[in-house]
Every structure is written in structure tokens, then in C-alpha cells.
Amino acid sequence: MFELDSLAASTAIYPLACAIITAAAAGPVIQIRFRAELRLIPITSGAVLISLAILPGPWAVLAAAAGMLTSQLLTQRTLLKLTFNVAKEVLAVTAASLALPLFGVTPAVSSPAGLPSPAQLSLALAAAALCYAIVDDLLGHTVLALASGVSWLQSARRNWDIVAAVRVANLALAVTIALVVRKDLWLIVAMPLTVLALQQATKSRIRRRADDEAWRRLAGATDRLNHTDLTTVLRSAVVQAPELFSADDAEIELRDATGGRLIRAAYDGPPGQAPEWGGCTITTVLGGHEGSGPVGELRLRFRTSVSLEQSEKYKLRTFASALATSIRNAIAYAELERVSDEHAYHATHDPLTGLANRRELLDRAGDAYAGRGDEGVLALLLIDLNHFKEVNDTLGHQAGDLVLCEVASRMQRAAQPQDLVARLGGDEFAVLFTGLPTPAMATHRAETLFRELESSVEVEGMRLTVEACGGIALFPGSGGVTEVLRRADVAMYQAKRSGRRITTYAHSRDPADVNRLVLGGELRRAIAEGEFVVDFQPIVDLGTGDVVSAEALARWEHPDHGCLTPMRFLETVERSDQLPAFADAVLEQSLSAVSIWREAGFDLPVAVNVSPRSLLDPGFPDAVLERLSRHAVAPDRLTLELAETLTISQLDVVGRALDDLRSAGVGLALDYFGSGVSSLSVLSRIPVHQLKIDRGFVQTVETSPEAAALIQSTVDLARSLRLVVVAEGVESEPQRRALFELGCVAGQGHLFARPMRADRVTATLQRGTAGRSGALAEPMHEAGSVVRMSRRRPSGHGRSLPHLHA
Template structure:
């Protein structure tokens, strides 16, 4: 995290106080020696001596080890040599005066601001004054013509000079760089010790030659020694700095192997300042800029407007190794004019390339993370409304079932919109989508914190209530959520009212998400049937056969062990009593529960993965039975009920035709009975499947005709051959004019469409006669025979009625007394 402005201000304030303290102490030291000079005036040194000492101080200061450190207030110079030599030649106050003068000249020539200039001059005054005080304390008398050779005072004065220099230098640099004081003081201490020892040798050599009157030519060797030591120290320091720099570069490269872009940028800027000893490092990307020192990040935000680069700034493009991709610019500001060596330039390019790679990796990871988050969100949310989808709801509910630490109860509210199909059919799907989005928004807004609102599909929504203190609160919350749907919804300038029914199921201590959903679904349909807004699931009102659900695990065994059998009921000509066909009715001979009718198990089979095997077993047994009847002389068509789910299977037609070919049964001797009330919702798929079967010659029939909501739509889209009137109308055909009207209308419709009509559930002779009078030619029911096995069915056919095989009832008329008239076609009516 970048430091706050308050932290920066506090650091600057401490730095100003420390610099001010050094300046004050330097001024006091200078004033003290000025007062000392006024009290004890002596002979004025020659101007040449003063100028020479000042020049010597300036030259010594320029002999600094050229290393780019974090602060320009460095003390690694040879300034101690001219000061201590001068103290043996000139009075102490003149040496202090020359040091201050030389310091002012040096700082003015290398101007770096008022604060640094004042600090450098004051530090020079303090260090020179400390060495001069030592000489005065030891009573050393300076003499330009016959200088003394005070070895001990020189050593003590050098120690005082070094100590005062560090006392003034270390706190300031430590504050400016946010480094530890001991870290600054002990930095490169071995080189400093060698440097100070060389200074001592140089001082003693110069003073010894001057004091002993030795040949002055020997003094020419002192600069040579100083230069050699200076070059050696510079080389050793540079070598060490290069080694440490490469180590820092390697460490920085490792740190750049991060996946967070912010972490990469912060690490890269701070490490760049450390590796290249820059005052500040900045990375500019397309829309972001990060600036840092070697210890902290100073700024991280939008990139500022373009500016001209200052003279102390070095820039390098952040490009890949091959130069193909440029992601930004790295800027290094050194606080002074610096020329990088060839090795340093190579190192900078290497670092820039590593930073470029790290930035691209972080950006790529961020993009992958964004895509993964979008995919995860899409997998768990409805694309239209943005609500959680069925998978998310199930996962969340499963977690609640497994969790033992959640507080309170939880419940499921299942919501279904009433008459929503009319919105789609009347206004179009775009309007329907608008209504669904508005409903989703209202449910989301009315949900309590922690509740999960989901869209399961179509116009069905669900809300998972959590943290319920009492079961009764579930009903209260559900009422409030459904009340949020009462306000009208404006669609294409019209106000629509949304009505909904909700079923509530409380989660039991043990159970599953599927069972919770099943209970809520039962409660919701109970609410729809009762015309109520919400109904809470109650076990006593659960009309579902729970034992039937237990049969799911036994289906595979039932198919494998041929527990599914087929019984047959004849379809009879109502006029003659002759058997026209047979309908196959599946039975499950359960080893524990006995014979189960399709009502008990068909829904379970349809929801399992055993439906293809079940349908194939029923068709196989039906065709085998038909073959046995044909061999006995009864070539009857057989009708087999088809599950709507089978019609959605694209392999179903080929499987049926393969079975017919296997048993050598003509396709027109097989009738597939379709449930009209279920196939209407999947007409687009069903049409293709049934067209393939019809084109092959298989005959089709609509079962329970008249009970669906779109009977005429089914007839117009499904190419059928036969209609089977539901037993509900057959039961009232002799007593109800409405039922008789339905039968008459169905017969007339079938006659005009060239279809045959079969009445189901014929239980009595009056019903038979009434149906015959209305024009219905065929029927089935207990009046003629109950469902029997294939063998018993064959026996009934052979035995017949009145000694007539294949006839199960007495004819309603004498043979030949009825003349069938051709269908009279009406002329086309004008439009």
C-alpha cells in the first residue's frame, strides 16, 4: 500500500529538524572559532597558504568513490587529509574558515538545493571544528615553516572527525531512506576502515616529510599512493556493488513471479530503485502509473499528463526479449546527472524485460481469472434474469443440509406464474422475457438477507429461505414475496397483472434437495388447484405414492429379470362384436408387491434411465404375442402406448422399425397410441419423430382425445389415423347430453378427416348401443373383456361368442340389414 500523505509529511518534518540541528551546531562551531580568533589574534597567514588549503580541500572532496547511493549526503571522501595536514601548518580557526569556504564553493558548484547545501557546509564546519578542538586540547602549535609532527593528536583528531561525521550523517540518511541507523552506519564498513587507515597513512606521511625536513620530492609519492588507494577502493566498492546488484536483480526477478498486477508493479518499482540506487522509480502503463523509492510506494493511480523528462531521469521501454510487445515505460530518477555504464545498461534492459514478462503474465492471469469468474457466474446463474439457476439452488441447499452450524431453519418456496403462456402467445417472447425480468427483480428486492432467489426455468421461480427462527415465518415471508408481484407490469403500453401460486416445504432434519423440491412442487400444485396463493406442504395431504419412489432403484433389476409383462384388451366392432385389434397394457410383477399397474410405476420409469429398455421390452412382447395370434389364424393389429419422453428420443423410430423387421410384422399392423395432453408441449420434436414412423407405415392414434387443451392443434400437426374417446365421455354418453355432444362432434370430425374412432371404457350394453347410434364404430372395455395375458387372450379369441371365433358380443343388427352409405361431401362454402 502506498504511504499516506501524512506519513510523507511526517518524514519531511523529521528530516528538516535533523538538518536544522546540524546547521545550528555547525553555525555554533564556526561562531566559537571566530570568537576564539578575535580573542587571540595572531599573524595573518599568507593568502597563498589559505588559497592552497582551500584548493586542497576542494580536490580532496572531488576524490569521492563514485557509487550511486540513496542519498547524496555521502561521507566517503578524502576531506580528512587536507584538514588534519592544515591543522599542523595553520592556526585552527583559519583551517575552519578554509573548510567552510571550500564547502560553500563545492556546494555551489554542485547545487542540489538549499537544504542539502546547508547540510553539507554545516557538517564540514562541525567535523573540521571537532578535529581543530582536539589539536587545541593537545596544545599543538601550528607552524608553516617548521610544522610539528604530533602523531597522537593526529590520530585522535581523525577519530573525532570520523565520529562527528557519522553522528551528523547517519540520522539524516536513515530518516531520508527509511533505513535503520545501524544499517546505514555499518554499510560497507570494511572499505571505510581501509579508507580511513589510508587517510591516516597519507596524513602522517605528509606531516612527517614536512616536519623532518626530508626531501620534499618524497611528497610527490603521497598523491600517487592516495590515487592508488582511491582506485583500489573504488574498484572494490564497484565490484561489491555489482555483485550485490546482480543478486538483487535475481531476487527481484523471483519476486516478479506473481499473479497480481498490483503486487508486480509495486515490487518492480521498489526493486528498480534499490538495484540501480535511484532516488525514485516509476512504471507508466497505458492507464496506470506507479512511483516508488527503494523502501516504499509513493503513488499508484491514473497516469498523469505527458511531461518532458528531467535531466536526472533515465527511461527504458518495457518490452519483451524479442522486442515484439511494449507494455509501458520504466523511469529512474537519480537526483543528479548519471551516466550508466554498458554493464548497467544491459542490466537495466534485462530487468525491464523481466518486468514486461511479469506484467504480461499478471495481465493474462487477470484476464483468465475474469473469464473463469464469468463462466462460473454463468454456470450458476440464469442468463435472462441474472438470478441463481437450478444448479446453484441445489448446491446451496445441499450445503445447508450438510452443514451443522447454520442457525435457524430453512425452507423452499416454489413459485409458478399463472397463465404466463398467454403472455408469450399473445404479445410474443420479448414481452414474456420482460415480464420474467420484472418478476425476478421484485423477488430479489423483497428477499431477506441470506435468502437465495433462483429461476428454475420457464415461469418457475424458487426462493430458499434461511435463518428461520420458527416454521411459521416461512409462510409470512412467502406471502410478502408474492405480494410484491401484485403491482401491474407495463408491457408495450399495457398494464399486465401477474398472478402466482407458491408451494412451501420446510427442510426436515434429514432428507435431500430432491425431496425438498418434490414437496414444494406438490404444495405449489395444491395451491393452484385450490386457487390459493400459498400452501405449506403437509404429509397428510401428500397424494404422491411414496412407495412408488422406492421403486426407482429396482427398475434395472426388473428389466433384467423380465418382471415387466404385457396384458391385452380387445378392441371390438360395436356393431358386429368382432375383434378388430388388441391394446397392449404393461404390468410389473413385483416380487414383493405383486402385480403393479402402469399408474403405480410408469412415472418412475419415465424419470429414470430405464425408459428405452422398458419400451423395448413392451414392444417386443407385444409383437411376439401378435405373431402367436397370427399363427393361430387371427391377424390382428396391436396397439402399444408410447411415452412422450420416448418420442423425444431421435433413435426411437429406428428401434421400432428394427423390432418390426425382426418379427416380420408389417408396419401397418402396429398402432402407437400417443398421450395428446403431453405431446403438445414438444410438437416441434414430436412431429419429426412421428412423421418418420408414419412414412414407414406405422399407424398412429391419439389416446384420451378431448381431455387436452389443444386437441385441434394436435390433429392439425400430428398425422394420426385414429382417435380414442376418453372413458369420461363414454361413461355419460347415455345420460348426459353434453357427453353425447362431445362424442358426436368427435365422430363427425373423424369422419371428415378420414379417421377411425374407438371408445374407451365401454362397460354396459346401453353405452354400446348409444355409441353405435352416434356413429362410433369401435370400442373397448369390460363389456367385452378385461385385459388378459397373450395366451388367455388367444383362448378368448378361439372360444368366441356363440361359437363364432373372433367375436366377443352379439351383433346389434342382422347381417346385411344395414347398408353403409358413402360419406356425403358438402360443397365448399364461400369465404
């Protein structure tokens, strides 16, 4: 027990001092808003513990009650809250006073007795602090939960770390002061000012910490507003705003020409249809750009009247500014997407009927053809309206447009969801049938569609009968979309000529296929009599104009039809049993040409096209190597060009032949690169040395950014894989320069030379350009060349295929 100098002094000064300490501690409380209620972070526990360490329990309770009542009378204007705070304090102090005797600490105002040790005193005050905290939190959070409409646990979790830090600091403060005062009890007189100063320092530190945490939460909340979807931005804001500003709810009202939009946690719609809301509302304008009005308002809603502090107002303005920026960005992004989608739609749809256009049909058909498998049969129906020109000539183009729109609408209704209806132009339509169970189902589906067109169309008070004819073609095993379009067109005109409504394509009625059959019967004679000859087109270094190699191009010198290009006979040859003999004849002439050029002093490699069917022959690699040996041509002087339209299944079969040829030193090139449907897949499976860019991209390299980008990406890909890129179909100097600037180092085309026989190639190389033997064009730069190769070497000495590099 503590001993006081006199009973009179103890009964007057020390209880009074403790009451003053309690009043001082209860005044500068830390207020934390929770929903519409203010949570007062307790810093009076330190003063209470000091009183309990000096005074008997009842006296400490009276001192705490007097101090709390004095503080509340000065700061609290609501009688109900004043009564509750004083009553809560009395109950909490009473509970704390009951813990001290359990640890042998019983302060008294009688004569001194044995004083507790510092450890015993600290332990007793810690127990008292715990009891005080339990009662204080139990009562405080219960009332706060009832007032704010949230759960007790939710209220208790709010700022629990700050509350815990304050209580620990108060406990340490009480133990320190109690140990100092017991040395000289009259020091209690100086304690009110000391406690007040310490409490103010604690309050400032905790408030700074809470303020820093609030700004961190605000920064995190504004980061989560950065989204391109407007609805996501708005919903994120109405969820985060109540948490940031301890509001009961939040809403955002957007203003636009359509009447606006109101968003709450459980509502998203027109402002006039939103449920009514009572209570207090704090509104912040969401500002717009300079020169434009605000985009809307952010409203915080509270159950009771609330007044924000200055710091809270500043945080609210900051949050509102970030929200307004995110809303404007999301609106701008949505507008960009809308414009982009609109442009994409117009690029793939007919402006009159809204159907897919030719481009979309070709793209969709190409995708379906590339992904064909077990999904069913693919077919294409072409439809042409009969006598449609008479409608335009008689009733005018506006009436004709009405007919076209009605036909498009009926076709769209009759088609299946997985089908694609397109307008190709004029009065020509197409329907892509996908997923057909059998080929015959294409005719059935076409009949259904034509029946939809049978009923008359009323235009300007007149009833017109729509007559049409159509041609159906199944997707072929090779030839792709271009071939199926040709076949459907053939079938459609057969239907038109025969007067039938629908005709299905048949090989026997295709004039082009009849010619192929005729040619097929003449292949054996043509090979035996040497009608197949080979022309060579030089491949030129784009930078220097020097010839670096040549491509072999087969021709059929037909006695009746004249000179036929591979487009006329190659498919027929590949389907026949004469393919090995044909490939051998082409290879023989190509290697003979290499020998001729070498004897003339030009060591040029030669590129020869090879059919995938040739690679299926197990003896093909040995036959190639035997021919090379017979002509004393090094394997690296020969490059075999493979079509980029090879399928993965074909690659699986011919892979061994390709590996054998590459291992022997024969070069491999991937032809028509970029025109197939699986460029990268094929490239990853073929050990090639060269990529040849299809002439279709070269012809538009000056005018098409897409073509230039594809060539650029091909060059970059080839450079990373250490491959050579050759451009086909170079026909002008601007094309040459554009290709060179994109990084393509070699090309062939009419700009340099047309295909010619081997002896003419020799003469052309000897003549050269501007006195430069072996060159077919002037160099584009003066310092150095892009392609380096020896033009002349002693006869009989081979060399590797020259490496082209920029």
C-alpha cells in the same frame, strides 16, 4: 616531535607534498546518489591524517585547504559547492588537529625531539580521524538533508557501512605511511603517487562492493514484483524504484483501451487527473511482447537535474524489463481469472434472468442442509406462473422473456439477502429460505414475495397480470434436497389444483406418504407370512470376470402391489417396530444362501445392508454372531453395508456396535461412497473394509471427467488405507474397462447379472462363462488375474473375505 633536516626544506617540501597528497586523494572520489543529490564518499581523511602526523596543526590545515581547493578547481564547476567543500574540509581538519596534542603528539618543523611510539601515534591519529568524521558527517549530511528534503538520520544511514569502511581504511593507510615516513622524512616525496595508487585501489574495491550490493538489491526488488495481482505489482514497483535509483519519486503509466492508468505512491487513477510534478524526469519504456506495443512507462522523478551513469542506466533497463514481464503476467492472470469466473457464473446462473439455476440451487441447498443446526429453519418455495404459455403463444417468446425477467427482478427485490432466488427452467422459479426463526415464517415470507408479483407488467404497450402459485416444503430430517424438492413440487401442484396461491406441504396430502402408511399397517403380516425375500447380485472381479461375492437385496412380494423394491418400503420399515424382525429375516436368508453356495463348492461371502437403527439395538451384534454360528458361517464371510449418509451424531451412538462386529471378524462396507455430504468424516469414524462407489458416478465415468476423477481419488484413497473398492451399476463393457483402468478391481451390475434368488446364483456359477465355472465375464487380460480366490473348498471350511488387489 619529528625532526627535519632543514627548516627551509620542511617549510617548502613537506607542506607542498601534503597538499599534493590531499589534492590526489580528493580527486578520485566515490559518488553515491541520494535522491537528486550526489554523496561524495570521503577518501581524503587518509591524506589529512598523514599531514597531521608530519606537520604542525596550522600547516596541516593550510596544506589540506590548498590540496582541496586545487582538486575542486579541477573537478567542481559550481562555485557554491566548491566553497562549501573547501570550508568543510578546513573545519574538519582543524577539529582533527586539536585531538593530537591530547595524546602527546605535536609535530613540529624544529629540531627532532622524542618521537611518539607507534601505539601512541596510532591512538592519536584514531582520535583525530574520529573528530574529522564527526565534523565531516555533521556538515555533509545536514546540507544533503536540506537539499534532498529527507531527515538527517535518513541521510546518515544511507551507505553508512561503505563510509565507515573507507574511514577505517584511510586510518590504517595514514598510520602506515606516518610510520614509514618518520624513518626517512624525505620519503614524503614519493607518497603522493603511493597514496594515489592506494586510494584508487580502495575506490575500486569499494565501488565493486557497492555495485554488488546494488545488484543484490535489484534482484530482491525484481523478485518482489512476482505477484499475480496487478495493483500489488505496480505499488511494489513505485515504492522500490526510488530506493533502488535514489529518486525522489516514481510513477508508472499503463496504456490500454480504457484511457490508461497512472500509479504513484499516493495516487492511482487516470493520468489526466494526476497532480502536476516539477523537476527532472527520467523515462523508461516498459516493453511488450514481440509484435505488440509497450505496456506503459516507468518514470523516475528528481527534484533537480540528474544524469544517470551507464551502470545505473543498465540497472534501470533491467528493472524495467522485469517490471514489464510482471505486469504482463499479472494482466494475463487477471484475464484468466475473469474468464474462469465468467464460466463459473454461467455454469451456475440462468442466462436470461441472471438468477441462480437449478444446479446452483441444489448445491446451495445441499450445503445448507449439511450445515443445518441452530441457524434456524430451512424451507424451499417452488413457484409456477399460471397461463404463461398463453403469453408466449399470443405475444411471442420475446414478450415472454420480458415477463420472466420482470418476475425475476421483483422476486429478487422481495427476497431477503440470505435467501437464494433461482429459475429452474421455463416459468418455474424457486426460493431457498434460510435462517427462519419458525416454520410459519416461511409462509409469511412467501406471501411477501407474492405481493410483489401482484402489480401488472407492461409488455409491448399491454399490461399483463402475473398470476402464480407456490408450494412450500420444510427440509426433512432425512432424504435431503431431493426429498424437499419433491415435497415442494407436491405442494405446488396441490395449490394449482385447488386454486390457492400458496400451499404448505403436509404428509397427509402426499399420495406417496399415504401409500407408506398403508404399507406400514401390513408389515407384521408380511414378516409373519414370509413375504420379504432376498435376491442376490454377484460382485465380479473386473479383470478376470470371476465372481468374488454377492450382495443381498431385500424384496417385498406384496400380494396386491407385486414385487416392491426397498425404495418403496424401507423407510416405512425403519420407522416401525418391525425393523428387528425384518433385519433378522434378511440376515437369515442371506446366511442360508452362503451355506447353499458352499455346499455347491462356491465359498462366496455375502454383503447385507444394515440400518443405523439396527445398530442402536444393544443386542444386534450378538444376534448377528449367533446367526453366523447357527449356519456354521465364518464371520469374515459376512459384510455389513452402511449408508454413507450416516451423520456424525449417529456414528457416535453406533460406534460400539461397529467395533464389536469388526472385532468378531465381520466385514464392514461404506455404501454409496461419494454421494453423501461428509464422506471423509464418516470414513474416518467407521472401521470399514470396503468402499462402494455410487452408481451415479459409474454411469458417467466414460463421459464425465469429474466422475472419473472422483473414482480415481476414491481408488487412491482406498489403496492408501488398504481398502477394497466395489463399483455399483456397471452396465457396459466400456464402463468396466474404464473402471478397471482407473484402478477399481471389483463391480456389480446388469453387465454381469441382475439380482436373482440363491438357487439361481448357484446355477449361474456352475454354468459360468466360456467354460469357466464361477465366471460371469471374459477376462480383460491374458496374463494372470487381478483377483485371486479359491472357487471350491471342502464343505464346512470357512475362509477370510478375499482381498482384492491390483
